[in-house]
Amino acid sequence: MPIPEDVTGEEIDKDVRQELQSLPKTLADDVAKNLVMVARLIDEDPEGAYGYSRVALRLASRVAAVREAAGFAAYANQKYSEALAEFRAARRMTGSVDLWPVMADCERGLGRPEKALDMAGAPEVHKLDKAGQVEMRLVAAGARRDMEQLDAAIVTLQSPELASNSVQPWTARLRYAYADALLAAGRDGEAREWFAKAVEADKDGSTDASDRLAEMDGVEFVDALVEVEDQDEQRDVQKDAPEGDGDSLPVEDVEPRDLTTAVDEDVVVVEESDTPEDVADSADVEEGKDSADAEDAEDAEDSEGDVGREADKD
Numbered sequence: 167m168p169i170p171e172d173v174t175g176e177e178i179d180k181d182v183r184q185e186l187q188s189l190p191k192t193l194a195d196d197v198a199k200n201l202v203m204v205a206r207l208i209d210e211d212p213e214g215a216y217g218y219s220r221v222a223l224r225l226a227s228r229v230a231a232v233r234e235a236a237g238f239a240a241y242a243n244q245k246y247s248e249a250l251a252e253f254r255a256a257r258r259m260t261g262s263v264d265l266w267p268v269m270a271d272c273e274r275g276l277g278r279p280e281k282a283l284d285m286a287g288a289p290e291v292h293k294l295d296k297a298g299q300v301e302m303r304l305v306a307a308g309a310r311r312d313m314e315q316l317d318a319a320i321v322t323l324q325s326p327e328l329a330s331n332s333v334q335p336w337t338a339r340l341r342y343a344y345a346d347a348l349l350a351a352g353r354d355g356e357a358r359e360w361f362a363k364a365v366e367a368d369k370d371g372s373t374d375a376s377d378r379l380a381e382m383d384g385v386e387f388v389d390a391l392v393e394v395e396d397q398d399e400q401r402d403v404q405k406d407a408p409e410g411d412g413d414s415l416p417v418e419d420v421e422p423r424d425l426t427t428a429v430d431e432d433v434v435v436v437e438e439s440d441t442p443e444d445v446a447d448s449a450d451v452e453e454g455k456d457s458a459d460a461e462d463a464e465d466a467e468d469s470e471g472d473v474g475r476e477a478d479k480d
Contacts (some may be wrong), residue, residue, distance in 0.1 A: 167203075167217055175199040182231040189226055197226045204235045212242040230259035241268065246275035261288045267301040279309035300327050300336040304343055311397070316351040323347060338368035342375050358382050 175198030186194040217467035219232075219239035226232045231317060237252030250272040253265045253420065272287040285291075286306035294302060310319035323344045327336070342411075345360035364375035411455040444448065 167200075167221055169199045173199050173206075175202060175203045178205075185229050185231045186226070188229070193225060197222050197229070197232065200225070201232070201235050207271050207317050208239060208242050214240070215239045216245075230256045233259065234265070237265070238266075241272065244275065250276070263293045264288045265295060265296060267305050268297055270302065271305045274305065274309055275310060277372055279312035282306065282309040289372075296327070297336055298336075300325075300340055303327075304339065307343060307347065311347065311350065316347060317326065317345045320344070320351060333367045333369075338364050338373055338375065341367060342373040342378075345375070345378070354382070442465045 171273050174396070175195045178198050178201050183198065186470050187195055188346065189197065189210050200218045202217045203218040204222065206217070216239040219236040223236045234254050235258040237249045237256060238244075240249035240252060250269060253269045253272065255264070257265055257269075265283065266288075270282040273281040273285065282305055286302055286309070303325060307319040307322040311315075311324055323340065325332070325340075328340055330337075330345055341360050341364035345357045347362055348354075348360060349357035358379065361379040364373060367380055368375050
């Protein structure tokens, strides 16, 4: 798989770098670069991270850090059986119990919550540091919920770490899990209180506690970007609409049209029932009347002329 040019392999942890020193330098550099890509992609692109982990595993399967990285990549892709096998291999190589909680969670993923609870009560848990013990408590509570033992899950999470006011790396996740368990048990008021406490501790947004709290409060978020796009679209529609004379009104607001129409200096009143043909006929009648009057005047003048000529003869 391609490695970006900005990846040098020096970005990995010093402890991992020391483990890779058992390999030839060129091989160690290649493995290191693939491990960097696993760490870079595991949250946003789990499938891509898994691909790089398989390359690293093919190059150096006897390095514990490589087996651990492969386990986390498989875990991120919900390949729990494969992840559990890699974690077990890494634990055999190092003898460390640090992976015990995530191994127990793999058992949950495989549909074996009872096995996870057994691991939660094993002696290895006492060898974990505080963060590991809190993680193990979270896994045990999850196993209880898998078994529909909601009250037991709530009790499992109740601990000095939960009651503490100090904020640790695990505090937000612990409070969130407790709030979620309370909500599942129908204790909405307490759940809201603990979601609010989770928000206070969640400085890096590792949970969606703020969204859950808003949902409980009936707050609906509007995507500002979508709203702006809708406004722009409306403006475009108005811009493309045909332009009127600037004085036009909506159809329902237009006043009835005046049915009085001027013809020259005379005014012809048109009834609503009149058709255009009726109006034309009326105009023709008026015009014919005017023509007849003109002809009568001419005839009168001719008659007067004839009388005058007869008088001259006499």
